[in-house]
Amino acid sequence: MIVVMKVGSPEAEVKRVSEELTEWGLSPEKIVGKHKVVIGLVGDTASLDPLRIQELSPYIEYVLAVEKPFKRASLEYRQGEPTDVTVPTPNGPVTIGRNQPIVVVAGPCSVENEEMIIETALRVKAAGAQFLRGGAYKPRTSPYAFQGHGESALELLAAAREASGLGIITEVMDSPDIAKIAEVADVLQVGARNMQNFSLLKKIGAQHKPVLLKRGMSATIEEWLMAAEYILAAGNPNVILCERGIRTFDRQYARNTLDLSVLPVLKTLTHLPIMIDPSHGTGKSEYVPAMAMAAIAGGTDSLMIEVHPNPAKALSDGPQSLTPERFDRLMEELAVIGKAVGRWEQPALALV
Numbered sequence: 237m238i239v240v241m242k243v244g245s246p247e248a249e250v251k252r253v254s255e256e257l258t259e260w261g262l263s264p265e266k267i268v269g270k271h272k273v274v275i276g277l278v279g280d281t282a283s284l285d286p287l288r289i290q291e292l293s294p295y296i297e298y299v300l301a302v303e304k305p306f307k308r309a310s311l312e313y314r315q316g317e318p319t320d321v322t323v324p325t326p327n328g329p330v331t332i333g334r335n336q337p338i339v340v341v342a343g344p345c346s347v348e349n350e351e352m353i354i355e356t357a358l359r360v361k362a363a364g365a366q367f368l369r370g371g372a373y374k375p376r377t378s379p380y381a382f383q384g385h386g387e388s389a390l391e392l393l394a395a396a397r398e399a400s401g402l403g404i405i406t407e408v409m410d411s412p413d414i415a416k417i418a419e420v421a422d423v424l425q426v427g428a429r430n431m432q433n434f435s436l437l438k439k440i441g442a443q444h445k446p447v448l449l450k451r452g453m454s455a456t457i458e459e460w461l462m463a464a465e466y467i468l469a470a471g472n473p474n475v476i477l478c479e480r481g482i483r484t485f486d487r488q489y490a491r492n493t494l495d496l497s498v499l500p501v502l503k504t505l506t507h508l509p510i511m512i513d514p515s516h517g518t519g520k521s522e523y524v525p526a527m528a529m530a531a532i533a534g535g536t537d538s539l540m541i542e543v544h545p546n547p548a549k550a551l552s553d554g555p556q557s558l559t560p561e562r563f564d565r566l567m568e569e570l571a572v573i574g575k576a577v578g579r580w581e582q583p584a585l586a587l588v
């Protein structure tokens with residue numbers, strides 16, 4: 237349920253309404269929008285009569301029941317106003333959001349050694365990426381496959397952050413690792429395989445670094461938004477949704493089916509920013525550029541692209557990783573589409 241206050245409602249009146257609702261046993265949450273103040277009510281609101289709430293104050297414009305199971309993640313909860321997730325990075329704040337320039341995240345699947353992670357960081361930065369990605373803890377299908385270098389890879393990510401000034405995005409697989417990963421990472425990634433690890437979602441929601449929530453490989457859009465709801469409900473408002481391909485009946489030629497239809501669909505459902513990952517979405521480097529361009533044309537807010545200095549030798553996801561040279565060209569290709577949709581910022585290097 238959301239209580240929309242009239243424009244210019246006195247602060248004291250918003251407070252009084254919230255206090256009254258608290259007395260009713262509810263947990264009101266004040267949401268300050270560009271134009272209006274809204275009081276969000278979540279929990280067991282099914283038996284509440286909107287008219288009874290309306291009578292609380294003449295400053296209440298209207299009371300709206302949010303029918304969807306996801307409340308805080310719903311577009312209604314923020315009165316249709318998109319959430320911008322602003323991430324402080326050494327190079328300055330980077331904002332991911334609906335009306336912002338497209339943000340590109342690039343880097344290897346796994347952090348393998350210092351030389352490769354720093355080289356990749358500098359290359360993707362020069363091409364215009366704002367974040368470096370790279371796994372320290374890797375969720376691998378086989379227990380015999382490379383599992384990531386863990387804690388020592390976090391130090392290498394810190395070195396790459398220092399050398400490039402890029403923000404760092406890396407995956408958290410297990411709750412006890414959150415604190416040490418958050419010391420290095422600017423955004424914490426929840427991987428597809430952990431999208432419904434509810435205890436992890438609660439813990440990651442209770443810390444303040446922004447969260448990149450990947451869509452589970454068999455998750456419906458509603459399940460994905462409910463997973464985001466866990467993080468929001470735990471107190472962290474900075475969630476970015478990342479589509480990375482889902483499982484369909486055909487896995488012969490592409491690793492997954494990249495569901496670009498989430499772009500228009502999510503925009504009708506949620507205020508949260510969207511990222512598209514065509515690397516895991518297709519599983520093959522030659523398919524990545526077309527899907528990345530389509531994602532920009534379709535209205536994505538950000539992209540995640542795997543880049544490796546020598547994909548043939550990569551310890552994970554080599555076949556879907558672009559070389560730095562191919563990534564350079566891709567950024568030029570993306571700029572054409574990005575400019576056409578009015579969402580491309582010239583990389584700083586192009587200005588000097």
Ligand code: PEP
Nearest residue numbers: 345427428429450480516
């Ligand atoms: C990754 O980003 O390297 C990764 C493992 O992604 P996903 O969880 O989407 O498979």
Ligand code: MN
Nearest residue numbers: 345542552553
């Ligand atoms: Mn990968």
